[in-house]
Structures are given as C-alpha cells and as structure tokens.
Amino acid sequence: MIKVAVVEDNDTIREGLKVLIDGTAGYSCIASYSKCETMLKSLEKLNPDVLLMDIGLPGMNGIEGIKQAKKIxxxxxxxVLTVYEENDLIFEALCAGACGYLVKKTPPSKLLEAINEAYNGGSPMSSHIARKVIDFFQQKKQASSSGSQNILTPREREILSGLVEGNSFKVIADSLFISIETVRFHFRNIYKKLHVHSQSEAVVKAIKEGLV
Amino acid sequence: MIKVAVVEDNDTIREGLKVLIDGTAGYSCIASYSKCETMLKSLEKLNPDVLLMDIGLPGMNGIEGIKQAKKIxxxxxxxVLTVYEENDLIFEALCAGACGYLVKKTPPSKLLEAINEAYNGGSPMSSHIARKVIDFFQQKKQASSSGSQNILTPREREILSGLVEGNSFKVIADSLFISIETVRFHFRNIYKKLHVHSQSEAVVKAIKEGLV
DNA sequence: TTTAATACTACCCAAATGGGTGGAGGGACT
DNA sequence: AGTCCCTCCACCCATTTGGGTAGTATTAAA
Structure with missing residues (x-):
C-alpha cells in the first residue's frame, strides 16, 4: 500500500486526485492540502511514501515547499504535478528535490503508474520533460564547440587549465617547465581574449563556457 | 513513416530489431549495421530519422560513434539501446548527443513507442535511468547541504558569491557597503575553512561544491 | 621568402592579494 | 553576567598579480 499525500490548491482537482488514489487498490491518499504550509506542519506525523505536489500555489511557493519538505x-x-512546462521551473523543482515531474494532462492511469514508479526508485516524467533535462546536459558541449573555445590557442588553454586546477602562476610555470613571466604573458593574452581582468573572472568564464 | 537505422553487433538482435521495425506500420528500418564505422560512412546518403545504437560494440566505441554521427x-x-545501466555510460552517451537511453529488456511495444516519442521531440528512457539523471542534478545540492555549505557563515557565502561573479575585493566591498579590509578579513576565514590559498582555488571550490 | 601567428623570456611599476595581529560591537545561548 | 559567534574595521608586510614594453625563436601560412 503506497501512502500518498497531495498538495493542490484547486479544490476540484484535489478531491479528484484523492478519489482516484483511494479508489485504486494498492494506493491510499492519507492526506490532502491546499497549501504547503499546512502540509509541512503535519508531514512528520503522517510520513507519506510519496508526496504529490502542485507548484503553482498561493502562499508559499511550491519550489520552496519542496525544499522545506526535503529538509524534514x-x-x-x-x-511535481503541474501545468507548467517552462524549463526554469522544471530545473528548479528537480534541483529542489523533486524526483519526477508530471504535467496535469497526464491521464489517471499514467498518474498512478508514475506514483508507483517513483515509489520504486524511478523518476517518472513525460518524454518531453525528459528531453528538456537531456538538453540541459548537452548545452555544455554545444557552448564549448561553438563559442569561445577556438579563440584560445592550445597553449593558452593549457595555461588556463592550470589556473582552474587551483594553481598559482608560479606552480603553473613549474609544471609546464616555463618561466613565470611566460605564464604571465599568456594570461595577459587570455584575459584580453576572454574580456576579463582577473583570475577569478577567468576561472568562472573557463568553467561556464566549458573551456576546460 | 519513421526511417530508422540500427547499429548492433549481435546478429540475432539486429535482425530481430529489423523485423520488428519493418513489420510495424509507420516504421521502416532503412539500414542496419554491426559497426559504427560502416554506419558513419553511409549516414549521409541515408538520412534516417532515428538512429538506434548499441554502445557495447567491437571496434569504435559507441559513445565515439554518437559523437561522430552528431558531427555529420x-x-x-x-x-541508445544497451544492456548497461552504469551511470558513467549513461551520462557519456547523453553528453555525446544521445537523446534517449533504453535498456535491452525493454519490451518491443515500448521500444516502438520510444522511437516514436524520440521522433516527436521526446526523450524516452526508463524511469530508473531518469532517476539517475535527476540524481545527477541533485548531487550539487546534496554535496552542499551535507558538506562545506554549512561551515561558511551567510556573510561569508555572500562575500564568496561576489568573487564568483567576477568581482574584485574592492567591488565586493563597495557592493556590500563594507570596508575592503573587512572583505579581506572574510576571505582569510573563507580560505581557512575551504583549505585554499587563492582566489582561483576558492572560485573553483565554490562552484564545484555548489556553495553559490 | 616574407609574413603572421605562436611560444617564449625579461624588466618595470602599481595595484591587488594573502597572511598575521589586534580590537570593537551586537546578538544568542548558558 | 559571562561566553561564544558573527560581523566589522585597521595597520603591517611579503608576495602575487595585472598591465605595459621589448625582444628572440619556431612554425605555418601567404
């Protein structure tokens, strides 16, 4: 028996979910809330297996609710059960601790299946949501191959890598068997190319743009 | 009609896939290969809609094959259609450019459905694979909440963020309306706590550990 | 072959940074 | 009331870094 708790502000939908879950063998809706706040208060006593959450809620933001619940x-x-398919919300919800992301047009049978999959260690989501998650992985690659990668010479990338490893100019110089002056010279050129003026800026840019 | 190409070294499975795909309305297996190399050569002429790939291949690595194919x-x-469920392979394949990841125990009906979903902009994968991908997202958070996150005071995190934004001590001081000496003081403490000795090291650590 | 790009080295200077010490004020907890 | 923690500021000093200028060697393209 999977114990499900529901947070959903729309009364009709909330009741519908409760009926659906309670009416299915193997599932039990042990609680339903219209707000995160009330859910958080009684979460400890209830100890549900799966929490089904809307994230377009009045009052406390659903994302914040996920974080709080995860703290407890x-x-x-x-x-997450929502009407939103925006990238930002998906990533925020997943980073906050959601393990699955469903859109509200999901048919009841799929919804129950999803709850079951989540309960058994899976991460149910529609394949379109999944694509967005995957795209996120591939962004890095795309940025690096198209962007600032090629403006740096191989040697410059090597020098920059040293910095990202956390080394000082001196250490970089020693590890590459060149003078520290040469390292400084390269960094001056790197800075010009990346339009930065300090180590930290260069490190951030190197990581973000995937130059390393 | 979805044009599918298959790369699979096991003759039995390859033929089985071909029969399955060709035998289903709306699908057509326009080519099947036992090696990446041959697939890459004829890829341009064929122009398939979906490429179904094994990644445990003799000769060229499947991951490498994906990269090459994506270049063309x-x-x-x-x-990806494989028996492996190791995290590394999943991430490598997805980063290389795969948009879905299926395990070989996937039943034929699900396989066809997955091809269709992929063709229509989705990213089919089993919910267990999806969970691993999601976990990857949450790693950052977990590392931070359990690890070095709490050893820094809120003010120190604020100061460190300034550095990661690419600001100098002076700019950080001005933006927080405090003296540059105070900024320096905080950084000395931050460095001690993170066991680093320079801006760049701190930036790298802050990003990797998700302190920002 | 000339040219350009890259890699390398050196010296200069001013600014920023790393590290040590000391001290002040406020809030939280005992 | 005392203590701890966080925040804040200041002065000292040595080192590192950012930026400018100049020059040489090697290699690849024009």
Whole structure:
C-alpha cells in the first residue's frame, strides 16, 4: 500500500486526485492540502511514501515547499504535478528535490503508474520533460564547440587549465617547465581574449563556457 | 513513416530489431549495421530519422560513434539501446548527443513507442535511468547541504558569491557597503575553512561544491 | 621568402592579494 | 553576567598579480 499525500490548491482537482488514489487498490491518499504550509506542519506525523505536489500555489511557493519538505524528510519521494512546462521551473523543482515531474494532462492511469514508479526508485516524467533535462546536459558541449573555445590557442588553454586546477602562476610555470613571466604573458593574452581582468573572472568564464 | 537505422553487433538482435521495425506500420528500418564505422560512412546518403545504437560494440566505441554521427548530422535523433545501466555510460552517451537511453529488456511495444516519442521531440528512457539523471542534478545540492555549505557563515557565502561573479575585493566591498579590509578579513576565514590559498582555488571550490 | 601567428623570456611599476595581529560591537545561548 | 559567534574595521608586510614594453625563436601560412 503506497501512502500518498497531495498538495493542490484547486479544490476540484484535489478531491479528484484523492478519489482516484483511494479508489485504486494498492494506493491510499492519507492526506490532502491546499497549501504547503499546512502540509509541512503535519508531514512528520503522517510520513507519506510519496508526496504529490502542485507548484503553482498561493502562499508559499511550491519550489520552496519542496525544499522545506526535503529538509524534514530528505528521503521523501516528491512528484511535481503541474501545468507548467517552462524549463526554469522544471530545473528548479528537480534541483529542489523533486524526483519526477508530471504535467496535469497526464491521464489517471499514467498518474498512478508514475506514483508507483517513483515509489520504486524511478523518476517518472513525460518524454518531453525528459528531453528538456537531456538538453540541459548537452548545452555544455554545444557552448564549448561553438563559442569561445577556438579563440584560445592550445597553449593558452593549457595555461588556463592550470589556473582552474587551483594553481598559482608560479606552480603553473613549474609544471609546464616555463618561466613565470611566460605564464604571465599568456594570461595577459587570455584575459584580453576572454574580456576579463582577473583570475577569478577567468576561472568562472573557463568553467561556464566549458573551456576546460 | 519513421526511417530508422540500427547499429548492433549481435546478429540475432539486429535482425530481430529489423523485423520488428519493418513489420510495424509507420516504421521502416532503412539500414542496419554491426559497426559504427560502416554506419558513419553511409549516414549521409541515408538520412534516417532515428538512429538506434548499441554502445557495447567491437571496434569504435559507441559513445565515439554518437559523437561522430552528431558531427555529420547535428540534429539527428539518436537512441541508445544497451544492456548497461552504469551511470558513467549513461551520462557519456547523453553528453555525446544521445537523446534517449533504453535498456535491452525493454519490451518491443515500448521500444516502438520510444522511437516514436524520440521522433516527436521526446526523450524516452526508463524511469530508473531518469532517476539517475535527476540524481545527477541533485548531487550539487546534496554535496552542499551535507558538506562545506554549512561551515561558511551567510556573510561569508555572500562575500564568496561576489568573487564568483567576477568581482574584485574592492567591488565586493563597495557592493556590500563594507570596508575592503573587512572583505579581506572574510576571505582569510573563507580560505581557512575551504583549505585554499587563492582566489582561483576558492572560485573553483565554490562552484564545484555548489556553495553559490 | 616574407609574413603572421605562436611560444617564449625579461624588466618595470602599481595595484591587488594573502597572511598575521589586534580590537570593537551586537546578538544568542548558558 | 559571562561566553561564544558573527560581523566589522585597521595597520603591517611579503608576495602575487595585472598591465605595459621589448625582444628572440619556431612554425605555418601567404
């Protein structure tokens, strides 16, 4: 029996979910809330297996609700159920601790299946949501191959890598068997090319643009 | 009609896939290969909609094959079909350009459905694979909440953020309306706590550990 | 072959940074 | 009331770094 708790501000939908879950063998809706705040208060006593959450809520933001819930129960399985398919919300929810992301047009049978999958260690989401997550992985690659990668010479990339490893000019010089003056010379050129003026800026840019 | 190409070294499985795909309305297996190399050569002429790839291949590595194929057709939809569920392989394949990841125990009906989803802009994968991808997102958070996050005071995190934004001590001091000496003081403490000795090291650590 | 790009070295100077010491004020907890 | 922690500021000093200028060697392209 999977114990499900629901947070959803729309009364109709919330009741519908409760009926659906309670009416299915193997599932039980042990609580339903219209706000995060009330859910958080009673979360400890209830100890649900899966928390089904809307994230377009009045009052406390759903994302924040996920974070809070995860603080109380780090291992709690949280499924987001929403109408939003914006990238930002998806990533925020997943980073906050949601383990699955469902859109509201998901048919009831799929919804129940998703709850079951989540309960068993899976991460149910529609394949379109999944694509957005995957795209996120590939962004790095794309940025580096198209962007500032090629403006640096191989030697310059080597020098810059040294910095990202956390080395000082002196250490970089020694490891490459060149003078520290040469390292400084290269960095001056690197800075010009990247339009930065300090180590830290260069490191940030190198990491963000995937130059390393 | 979705044009599918298959790369799979096991003759039995390859033929099985071909029969399955060709035998289903709306799908056509326009080519099947046992090696990446031969696939790459004829890829341009064939122009398939979806490429179904094994990644445990003799000869060229499947991951490498994905990269090469993506070079020729950056928009090609590639689905990985494999027996491996190791994290590393999943991430490598996805970063290389695969848009979906299926395990070989996937039943034929699900396989066809997955091809269709991929063709229509989705990223089919089993919910267990999805969970691993999601976990990757949350690693950052976990590392920070359990690790070095809490050893820094809120003010120190604020100061460190300024550095990661690419600001100098002076700019950080001005933006926080405090003396540059105070900024320096905080950084000395931050360095001690993070066990680093320079800006760049601190920036790298801050980013890697998700302190920002 | 001339030219350009890259890699390398050196010296100069001013500014920024790393590190040590000391001290002041406020809030939280005992 | 005392203590601890966080925040804040200041002065000292040695080193590192950012930026400018100049020059040589090697290699690849024009």
């Amino acid at each position: 129960f780090p291992d709690l399985t949280i499924l | 057709f950056p928009d090609l939809t590639i689905l």
